[in-house]
Amino acid sequence: xxxxxxxxxxxxxxxxxxxxxxxxxxxxxxxxxxxxxxxxxxxxxxxxxxxxxxxxxxxxxxxxxxxxxxxxxxxxxxxxxxxxxxxxxxxxxxxxxxxxxxxxxxxxxxxxxxxxxxxxxxxxxxxxxxxxxxxxxxxxxxxxxxxxxxxxxxxxxxxxxxxxxxxxxxxxxxxxxxxxxxxxxxxxxxxxxxxxxxxxxxxxxxxxxxxxxxxxxxxxxxxxxxxxxxxxxxxxxxxxxxxxxxxxxxxxxxxxxxxxxxxxxxxxxxxxxxxxxxxxxxxxxxxxxxxxxxxxxxxxxxxxxxxxxxxxxxxxxxxxxxxxxxxxxxxxxxxxxxxxxxxxxxxxxxxxxxxxxxxxxxxxxxxxxxxxxxxxxxxxxxxxxxxxxxxxxxxxxxxxxxxxxxxxxxxxxxxxxxxxxxxxxxxxxxxxxxxxxxxxxxxxxxxxxxxxxxxxx
Amino acid sequence: xxxxxxxxxxxxxxxxxxxxxxxxxxxxxxxxxxxxxxxxxxxxxxxxxxxxxxxxxxxxxxxxxxxxxxxxxxxxxxxxxxxxxxxxxxxxxxxxxxxxxxxxxxxxxxxxxxxxxxxxxxxxxxxxxxxxxxxxxxxxxxxxxxxxxxxxxxxxxxxxxxxxxxxxxxxxxxxxxxxxxxxxxxxxxxxxxxxxxxxxxxxxxxxxxxxxxxxxxxxxxxxxxxxxxxxxxxxxxxxxxxxxxxxxxxxxxxxxxxxxxxxxxxxxxxxxxxxxxxxxxxxxxxxxxxxxxxxxxxxxxxxxxxxxxxxxxxxxxxxxxxxxxxxxxxxxxxxxxxxxxxxxxxxxxxxxxxxxxxxxxxxxxxxxxxxxxxxxxxxxxxxxxxxxxxxxxxxxxxxxxxxxxxxxxxxxxxxxxxxxxxxxxxxxxxxxxxxxxxxxxxxxxxxxxxxxxxxxx
Numbered sequence: 001x002x003x004x005x006x007x008x009x010x011x012x013x014x015x016x017x018x019x020x021x022x023x024x025x026x027x028x029x030x031x032x033x034x035x036x037x038x039x040x041x042x043x044x045x046x047x048x049x050x051x052x053x054x055x056x057x058x059x060x061x062x063x064x065x066x067x068x069x070x071x072x073x074x075x076x077x078x079x080x081x082x083x084x085x086x087x088x089x090x091x092x093x094x095x096x097x098x099x100x101x102x103x104x105x106x107x108x109x110x111x112x113x114x115x116x117x118x119x120x121x122x123x124x125x126x127x128x129x130x131x132x133x134x135x136x137x138x139x140x141x142x143x144x145x146x147x148x149x150x151x152x153x154x155x156x157x158x159x160x161x162x163x164x165x166x167x168x169x170x171x172x173x174x175x176x177x178x179x180x181x182x183x184x185x186x187x188x189x190x191x192x193x194x195x196x197x198x199x200x201x202x203x204x205x206x207x208x209x210x211x212x213x214x215x216x217x218x219x220x221x222x223x224x225x226x227x228x229x230x231x232x233x234x235x236x237x238x239x240x241x242x243x244x245x246x247x248x249x250x251x252x253x254x255x256x257x258x259x260x261x262x263x264x265x266x267x268x269x270x271x272x273x274x275x276x277x278x279x280x281x282x283x284x285x286x287x288x289x290x291x292x293x294x295x296x297x298x299x300x301x302x303x304x305x306x307x308x309x310x311x312x313x314x315x316x317x318x319x320x321x322x323x324x325x326x327x328x329x330x331x332x333x334x335x336x337x338x339x340x341x342x343x344x345x346x347x348x349x350x351x352x353x354x355x356x357x358x359x360x361x362x363x364x365x366x367x368x369x370x371x372x373x374x375x376x377x378x379x380x381x382x383x384x385x386x387x388x389x390x391x392x393x394x395x396x397x398x399x400x401x402x403x404x405x406x407x408x409x410x411x412x413x414x415x416x417x418x419x420x421x422x423x424x425x426x427x428x429x430x431x432x433x434x435x436x437x438x439x440x441x442x443x444x445x446x447x448x449x450x451x452x453x454x455x456x457x
Numbered sequence: 458x459x460x461x462x463x464x465x466x467x468x469x470x471x472x473x474x475x476x477x478x479x480x481x482x483x484x485x486x487x488x489x490x491x492x493x494x495x496x497x498x499x500x501x502x503x504x505x506x507x508x509x510x511x512x513x514x515x516x517x518x519x520x521x522x523x524x525x526x527x528x529x530x531x532x533x534x535x536x537x538x539x540x541x542x543x544x545x546x547x548x549x550x551x552x553x554x555x556x557x558x559x560x561x562x563x564x565x566x567x568x569x570x571x572x573x574x575x576x577x578x579x580x581x582x583x584x585x586x587x588x589x590x591x592x593x594x595x596x597x598x599x600x601x602x603x604x605x606x607x608x609x610x611x612x613x614x615x616x617x618x619x620x621x622x623x624x625x626x627x628x629x630x631x632x633x634x635x636x637x638x639x640x641x642x643x644x645x646x647x648x649x650x651x652x653x654x655x656x657x658x659x660x661x662x663x664x665x666x667x668x669x670x671x672x673x674x675x676x677x678x679x680x681x682x683x684x685x686x687x688x689x690x691x692x693x694x695x696x697x698x699x700x701x702x703x704x705x706x707x708x709x710x711x712x713x714x715x716x717x718x719x720x721x722x723x724x725x726x727x728x729x730x731x732x733x734x735x736x737x738x739x740x741x742x743x744x745x746x747x748x749x750x751x752x753x754x755x756x757x758x759x760x761x762x763x764x765x766x767x768x769x770x771x772x773x774x775x776x777x778x779x780x781x782x783x784x785x786x787x788x789x790x791x792x793x794x795x796x797x798x799x800x801x802x803x804x805x806x807x808x809x810x811x812x813x814x815x816x817x818x819x820x821x822x823x824x825x826x827x828x829x830x831x832x833x834x835x836x837x838x839x840x841x842x843x844x845x846x847x848x849x850x851x852x853x854x855x856x857x858x859x860x861x862x863x864x865x866x867x868x869x870x871x872x873x874x875x876x877x878x879x880x881x882x883x884x885x886x887x888x889x890x891x892x893x894x895x896x897x898x899x900x901x902x903x904x905x906x907x908x909x910x911x912x913x914x
Binding site for chain 1: 762889
């Protein structure tokens with residue numbers, strides 16, 4: 001049976017498939033830092049060459065930022081689009097890595113073999129599971145089971161500034177029946193999940209300026225307004241004692257969950273204690289009126305992602321700083337309007353500024369949450385296929401992360417998007433020592449072969 | 458008349474004296490950063506050689522930190538000790554300097570000639586005014602007017618960790634009738650001032666740890682406690698709406714000013730508007746129940762000198778940080794007890810920590826405020842001498858800064874200390890583009906010659 005032959009080849013080809021992933025992981029494609037522009041370009045070239053080796057008419061397409069990789073290949077079955085991203089997060093703090101983030105390797109761990117390195121899980125390892133499934137299918141059958149458009153981005157970790165314009169300019173070329181996105185994980189590291197709720201993301205950066213230069217706290221301490229004092233005062237009021245965000249109108253558009261969905265989520269038996277215990281915590285920090293699973297899937301958040309002011313080196317400096325900075329992001333749900341929240345947040349901050357302080361803002365990500373439709377028959381086909389590969393039956397789930405493109409496929413190309421992925425909670429994506437289980441990679445490739453087979457049947 | 462000859466020589470020797478200062482300013486003696494240890498040593502060697510050229514039996518004396526420079530020279534008059542420090546503050550942010558901080562030069566400005574470079578005012582330029590006065594006196598008379606002990610420190614900008622032990626071990630050698638300290642400024646940049654009130658300094662550094670690693674805010678946002686949120690919440694409550702510091706018992710030992718002193722200070726006509734205007738501010742930020750001059754001379758302060766957490770680079774990173782850090786200092790007055798305030802501050806912070814957060818502390822400076830006696834006849838002699846050199850009559854004044862050694866001379870060596878100096882409010886000490894007016898340097902040297910003459914009469 002054709003699928004079995006493909007699965008067998010995937011098993012025997014795993015070492016070679018892993019070597020190919022390690023090669024891609026060595027490319028330092030950090031999209032948010034301009035210093036790595038050439039490396040992002042190099043990753044795109046690598047993928048173009050690899051897709052061409054599968055008979056895909058792939059090419060690098062320029063954008064004002066990092067290039068897109070777009071490729072097409074014909075086939076008998078339905079027309080699907082596959083999306084993944086080849087860019088990765090910055091690697092600091094570098095001193096917390098146990099190895100060079102861009103010198104990846106297979107490591108033996110108590111939980112089994114892992115592929116260690118930046119991007120191994122987010123998202124190079126994941127996107128390669130789909131490409132390797134195609135490679136094995138092609139090798140067995142000389143052709144792919146369906147018509148596929150490959151669409152690989154290099155700006156996902158920096159807010160995808162070029163994505164929407166590119167999708168609009170190339171709408172006809174990119175249109176397919178359904179989009180397949182591989183940038184998510186297994187529920188509780190074991191249950192295959194098709195994500196149907198994704199949080200949106202609003203990123204803000206602010207600089208508060210007090211005195212026009214750094215001052216000596218002996219001469220000016222007490223009489224001069226300290227911008228770090230102003231910043232901590234304002235951000236210190238971001239939450240009330242119940243964990244409720246204090247920005248006016250922020251909760252407008254946050255949906256009440258249906259009793260049915262609540263019941264289904266209860267049924268998943270989310271282990272909040274274990275989930276927090278994995279990172280050295282024990283107490284859910286969100287609104288104390290909701291369940292832990294709602295905190296990460298169905299509620300908005302406000303997080304300080306970075307804050308800095310004054311002297312941060314060794315020793316001590318009695319300086320009264322001129323500037324204080326912060327990077328803050330909000331995860332959004334339901335129909336929350338990112339633009340309205342940006343406006344309300346800025347007004348809320350500025351209303352608290354003392355007369356002597358100025359403020360400057362920098363825009364970062366701005367995308368609404370998405371709710372997926374599961375009407376396309378591909379969803380049920382995929383859910384069955386996934387249930388065949390993994391011990392647990394596959395589930396429809398929510399996702400705390402933000403994958404704006406899922407929403408764009410609907411709004412711009414009128415396509416449903418199916419989000420599946422093989423990441424685990426302890427992959428440490430965006431953190432030091434990121435890894436991807438060899439099991440995720442292996443079973444991920446097998447899963448895609450099964451999904452392509454099921455959808456083409 | 459002997460003084461006139463010395464003053465004339467000081468005038469004619471000014472260019473050479475300035476070149477000598479520039480030489481000392483080129484040495485990068487940043488004491489707080491271990492990377493500059495050798496440069497601190499080099500500055501000490503330079504001063505030893507310079508003092509020896511004046512016939513002073515000077516030598517470099519080892520400490521667990523940076524060396525002391527100690528020298529003795531005999532003379533007819535009273536026995537005075539001169540104190541200054543050869544170490545300087547760090548230079549960051551380097552991009553805000555208009556020239557290399559350690560490539561000093563004379564610059565023409567609308568307000569006249571200035572010596573630009575790190576340490577020009579704090580404190581290399583100031584200590585050299587005394588040495589140059591001695592040089593001129595020696596050149597005119599072949600000997601100095603009084604017996605002088607030189608005591609130059611290299612750790613003043615990093616909390617003087619070796620100072621007290623060294624003073625105790627060498628008490629007999631260091632004892633004199635009165636200590637002369639040149640590390641302060643002119644009141645409102647024009648009135649010669651003998652500082653009689655100095656604030657103390659308590660430096661604290663803290664690290665709050667939440668999750669045991671940096672996390673992805675998509676996966677953990679909302680449910681995991683963010684240490685930057687905890688830090689801003691706690692520091693945001695450091696002051697109430699009237700500018701009163703909220704640490705329990707902090708105001709114990711803060712003296713009520715006598716009506717007489719209040720009246721004298723009123724008489725100084727402090728220009729708060731101009732003082733704040735010089736640095737782009739307009740509203741006094743201290744307790745709104747006290748006058749601006751009291752805020753900087755007679756009230757305690759709490760300042761955030763540094764704060765950092767999470768991602769602070771270009772672009773954006775949706776990280777939920779594992780750690781948040783802050784450096785905080787308190788200026789102390791009257792009989793406030795730094796040890797008690799350290800204890801109360803730490804308890805106040807720790808009482809607000811959520812269950813999931815840990816905290817670690819680092820001690821920095823810890824010195825009480827000082828109140829000088831002016832009984833020694835040298836004080837009145839110096840006040841008259843200063844009134845002869847400068848347009849305004851000299852005044853007894855307070856000082857917002859902390860010069861712990863002034864108190865140590867009293868407590869350890871039972872000597873009164875006289876603090877005079879020629880710095881101006883716009884010298885930008887501890888900041889980019891530090892400068893020292895050529896007028897401060899020139900008239901400072903002349904002032905010391907007058908003081909030595911008056912005290913020896």
